[in-house]
Amino acid sequence: MxxxxxxxxxxxLGSALGAGLLSRGLLAPHDLVLLNRSGPRPDYHGYAGVAWASDVADLVARCDTVVVSVRPEDWAGLSLRAGGRLVLSFMAGVGAGRLASCGGRIVRAMPNAAAEIGASYSPFWADAAVTDADRGVVRRLLSAIGTTDELAAETDIDLMTALPGSGAAYPALMAVAMADFMRAHGMSEEIAWRAAEAAVCGGAQLLAGRIAEAPKLLAAYRDYRGTTAAGLDTAEAAGFGRAVAAALAAATETARRMGAE
Known part of the structure; x- marks a missing residue:
């Protein structure tokens, strides 16, 4: 590395990556150079040997690979000059055309909030200048926060921003709706949230590692023709699938529009 x-x-995301690299032994503290707005900290996830850069130019001078993990609106103000470096961007909506101004070999990745627990799915896209060795570096970096795949086209990043990039947003939306329903029918706050957690978090564990079997699971519930089947049929009739598709389309379009600005 x-x-x-x-x-x-x-x-x-930057903090999750730094913590993952150090805790998994993928990078020695003295090979990690950090920069933030608030300045150096005496302790970084329990490691005192990391280096702190004084500014962007200082960081670039001390690194072979630069990870940009800031808000998209902050990109222009960075004035990053990274000629000869591998540049890995976590920013949504900042396309390779704009990133190319830094002079580096560009990779765009889209982690999500599950990076905090090492469970992010972080697909990436690489520009034509990126080498096989660079790809190896990117895969090792992203392994610190979860799993990854390489995408064929940069436009695929917008789709990944909309879906895996949303992290826990849609499960949280479902949990709120479920808890609201329980409270509206007289359940206490505590029990309402426990019931929602059982469905959203506990139930989802049945699909972990075999998500492609979701259609079979739904078919099994429907074949039983019980209470859950009635709920599934009503949800679909009310437009559940269409609502999810519309949400993802809106998020994808927003990512594309950000990239065009």
Whole structure:
């Protein structure tokens, strides 16, 4: 692994990446260079030997690979000059055309909030200048926060921003609706949330590692023709599938529009 710099090292995703690299032994503390708005910290996830850069130029000078983990609106103000470096961007809506101004070999990845627990699915796309060795570095970096796949086209990143990039947003939306229903029917706050957790978190564990079997699971519930089958039929009739598709389409279009600005 090369020397890695993280711009936005204490933000949500940057912090998760730094912690994962160190805790999994993928990078020695002295090979990790960090930069954030608030300045150096005496302790970084329990490691005191990491290096802190004074500014973006200092970080670039000390690294072979630069990870950009800041908000898209902050990109223009970075004035990143990373000629000869591998640049891995976590920013939604900042396309390769804009990233190319930094002079580096560009990779775009889309992690999600599950990076905090090492369970993010973080697919990536690489521009034509990225080498096989670079791809190996990217895969090792992303392994610190979960799993990855390489995408064939940059436009696929917008789709990944909409779906895996949303993290827990849609499960949380479902959990709120379920808890609201339980409270509306007289359940206490505590029990309502426990019931929603059982459905959203506990139930989902049945699909972990075999998500492609979801249609078979739904068919089994329907074949039983019980209470859950009635609920599934009503949800579909009310437009559940169409609502999910519309939500993902809106998120994808927003990512594309951000990239065009």
């Amino acid at each position: 090369t020397t890695v710099g993280i711009i936005g090292a204490t933000g949500w």
